[in-house]
Amino acid sequence: MIGWQNLQKLFFNLFFLTVLSLLAGCSQTMYGVAKIESIPQGAEVINLRDDTHLGMTPLLVTWERDDGKPAKRATIELRKAGYVEEIISFWVQMRHDTKEDATKEPQPVTIELNKRK
Numbered sequence: 001m002i003g004w005q006n007l008q009k010l011f012f013n014l015f016f017l018t019v020l021s022l023l024a025g026c027s028q029t030m031y032g033v034a035k036i037e038s039i040p041q042g043a044e045v046i047n048l049r050d051d052t053h054l055g056m057t058p059l060l061v062t063w064e065r066d067d068g069k070p071a072k073r074a075t076i077e078l079r080k081a082g083y084v085e086e087i088i089s090f091w092v093q094m095r096h097d098t099k100e101d102a103t104k105e106p107q108p109v110t111i112e113l114n115k116r117k
Helices: 004-025 099-104
Strands: 030-039 044-047 052-056 059-065 071-079 086-093 107-112
Touching: 030 071, 030 086, 030 099, 044 059, 052 059, 059 071, 059 099, 086 107
Parallel strands: 030 107
Antiparallel strands: 030 059, 044 052, 044 071, 071 086
């Protein structure tokens, strides 16, 4: 027969192990930054994942990921009047614990736009 104190210890240990397993499943948010440049400068950058306007080149774009994977695939479109639109995909390395650290080491992404004929 299990005594009351032993039963309390058992429930405490089960609770503690449950909390630990939940915390182990949580990943830390990691960041990566791409420095997007175009030739010529001044192209509009669109994130094709959600069709959002990210800004105009040259541009620093921060991505984040909290699922523990080391990289994130980004697909963007560059648009500039008088030039052919360009779509490019690249991997952003998620190796920084903070946005500030990621901004100090951006990954270069340079796209040369072709003039319309």
